[in-house]
Amino acid sequence: MKLNGLSCFVIAILLQNNFTSAFLNLYLSLSEVQRLIGLVAELYYVRNGVVNDYALNYVVPIPSKIDALYFTWESLSNQQTLPYTIITESSNLQALPTPKLNISSSGNVPTTVQTFAVSLPCSGTVSAEVDIKIIINVTISRDNVTSLKFQRHKICFEYENANTYVSIDSIPAYSNSANIFYVAVLCALLLILTLAIFVAFYYVRDKKTRRPPETSNGPTTTFLASLPRNSINTSSYGSFRRMPSYSLIDERSKDLQERITELTVQRCRVRLNSVIMEGTFGRIYEGSYTNEDGQEELVVVKTVTDHASQVQISLLLQEGMAMYSLNNKNILSILRVSIEDHTAPFLLYPHNNNTNLKIFLQKCKLSAEGVSHTLTTQEVVDMALQIIHAMQYLHKKHLLHKDLATRNCVVDDQLHIKVTDNALSRDLFPSDYHCLGDNENRPVKWLAIESLLHKSFSPSSDVWSFGVVLWELTTLAQQPYIEIDPFEMAAYLKDGYRLAQPINCPDELFAVMAYCWAMSAEERPSFMQLHVCLQEFYAQLTRYV
Template sequence: MMHHVRKTLFRFIAMLVVLDSCCAHLDLYLNLQEVKRLLGLSAELYYVRNGMLNEYALNFVVPVPAVMKELHFTWQSLAGRPLPYTIQVDHTAPDAMAPAFLNISSSGMVPTAPQTFSIALPCSGEVSAEVDVVISINVTLNRATNNVTRLNFKRRKICLLGSRHHFPQSNGSTGPGGTLRQGILSSNGRDEEAPAAVYVAISSACALATLLAIALLACYLRTNKSGMHNASLIRESRLGSSSSGGPFLAPAPVLSCGGSSSGSCASSRPRTATSLPSSNPADLHHRIAQLTIQRCRVRLKSVVLEGTFGRVYRGSYTEEDGLEEEVLVKTVTDQASSIQVSLLLQEGMAMYGLSHKNILSILGVSIEDHTAPFLIYPHQGYTNLKRFLQKCKLSPEGVAHTLTTQEVVDMALQIISGMLYLHKKRLLHKDLSARNCVIDDKLRVQIADNALARDLFPADYHCLGDNENRPVKWLAIESLTQRQFTTASDVWSFGVLLWELTTLAQQPYVEIDPFEIPEYLRDGYRLAQPVNCPDELFGVMAYCWAMSPDDRPTFPQLQVCLQEFYTQLTRYV
């Protein structure tokens, strides 16, 4: 399957080609097999073709998934003679990745016939990280005039904790254009070798130390089993279980604001502790009792959204003093089961008692015998955000509304404001998306609950064999694989929502099977940068999708950074 991200990358690199006027007298490209392996496409990708440089491709950072251990390049001198070259590989995280291996020497001659060489990027397995790698190749065209073409290839290698790459030592054979080296190429370009006896000695010492540690640990566990059990209970009572939405406490990362000198994006420790809204039946019954209104005061007018067993109506509610108020009414059809009715009430009451300009809180509940329950919300001209964004797309009738970057950032800031309020109230949303927000004609956004969302937007929810429909393509990796929901997982979903805003509600990962999403994310793949999306805005999204929850920004940090970006945008209006 050709993944959407890979196709988009290829369009950026291969189709939007910007050729430099200088002549490099060589071809340097990724052959058919390498492009297929890296991007999933049947094509060749040229960085230098007939001596002309593809500057755009050279400047693009290509992600390298965790499962890919080495890169391959193909080159050929077009000068009628071999051309001298030097290669150096540098990277940013020595704790995550060891020095690179090459199967050619760090200096030699570019051959006159096509030659493919490889650069291995060995992960240490000690930490998880996204490692920025720069491959520098200098090709000398004329030594007398010091005419040198300098090429820098940027890669971002995904290294995972516990995933260590091993590469065999070279056998000393040679290939065209240079001798096949033995050993490794360090970041400063020097060859490094180590005698086999040293490795044997180190391995033996490590094995002995491991055996001693295991023996000591077993002895300690036997003598302190009860004490450790009690300590574990105390620790769980303090921290709670993240899988059940209990208190969450973790250090927040530093989020760069693209050159801001104010220091306003410094880390904030600790993160806000959060908990799930109560699903206790007694508590739910108490909430419903406090919000119950008479059915005769509600009048249904027109259907706004409709699913298999749920509907959203536009209607009105008449107060006791005779004043009439426009409302939205969520209810179920006759085909709905008791479980679906229970979900409607439980999820619809999640934002009970909240008061914030960016939160759509429930206004009332109407439950009468032998009839479907009504959940009533204030209307105020709001429409579903996902439907609004889809209408903004170009159609034969024209464009309903053309969104500017400034408007998109303002909408994102409103959503952040609502999420800050939710987290301050110790509530997690767990399904933050465009379908669960509403917007009015003045682009005022409110976050809504997810009642009926599975039925009204079935394409956004998938069952992964666990008999539960979940918004798979909006969930953080830990929410997918471990059922962990925290403020950081809400941040991940906000990143996808921001991507929806910039793409006018396109489906994320549209060509990826839902069952493949967890592995796809673990391999380091993410949503591609939307067309016309500024780098600053896409940078915010990318921060939200960090593999580790601790590496993601907090909502206060996102608010500061996007507010600074919004201020910069207003200066040009």
């Protein structure tokens, strides 16, 4: 099977040899993978009894418009039955009721290839991010039960009313793609025949000139609309439809495939110069790009090293495209993308003599050479106001950042701040991210309490992170909660403990930070309120200068 170079991150998953006696196959069919991710390939969770742990741990994002998931399975055991039970869970029952199955929740794994469906329509009453769990327990013997846990992440919109609900009874149960084709053709022919008889009868009865009957394209298309749709475009960009680390809670006008296509430039038009930053598998270069007018522009290029995995390459593209087409003076949007087969992708950003804000702040500390720049309280507040301006714009566009920190901001010589995406941040700033046993590197010490406990994100959780950013600005990028073990952070915050007031930090400024760290999200200020508060404080500072 030939896969598109950059879009095989799901299919090129390294199988871990975690064997189970459950001799079965369980996978997503060609049509389902293409519908969800845009790839022309099958994705096996269990192949000939071998469990793909990496695939199981991968949290698949589900677009809001997709209301059903389809799994294909078969038992390969000829000597015994394989009893199963299926449990479905929703983290937010108000936004998405408990998913339903179109098969029994318990029974025996079929001995022929069959597909079952899980219905997960949004209620339409609230906007929320919902974590969905599907747990399949396969019993081999009395003392041997294999548990397969699938994780999905779906965003529901309030304006999508409950009329979009798809009844589980209406979800087609089909065994394979060939059956779909034959059923579709048969139904189309029957519909055409019915229309032809009706038109002929109408013509004979009324002796009027009849309109030409509909061609087979109309009925066939109508019937197939209820089946999993296949993507027409199977280019290498198909795999980048997944939600990035930013949360998209509005319907943007263009498909991600089209966005990448619009931004793609030939590799020969990009030139790499010096390395600015380098991690284990990521690099940031200073370079140049020849635009459509033949002029060279200075750019910053984010890319990965040759030993980077396909998952890391995909994350680079997904997270880099998160701020596509945003137009704000305090946001650094991606400029161009260069993608060619068998080579690492290049993400191009405007240069503008920007420096990573965290590194800049660390250089402001005393050193053997003296102080590179002494920040005043007025400058700190001004930078904070610029970050607030960027976040107000993001939230106006119904975007959540979810990783707001000084490492994800840049600053120029005039202290102009731009908020960036978090592409490569996990690699370039590994000490800022921690895995709490769930195979997900997260900025634990920047997360709001609800994000840490329930992976729940909202504008209020971004406000919490802004409070930590303000603390970073006043401490010249010290590590927050450096003495606290990442696994103890949730208990530490639940007990009411917070970051201490930095030395030389005005009480007014620390009060703003503490306000951002309220336990209840409803008690935290909005970015508009923060802007008013800090603007008044900034006016007081300038009044006495």
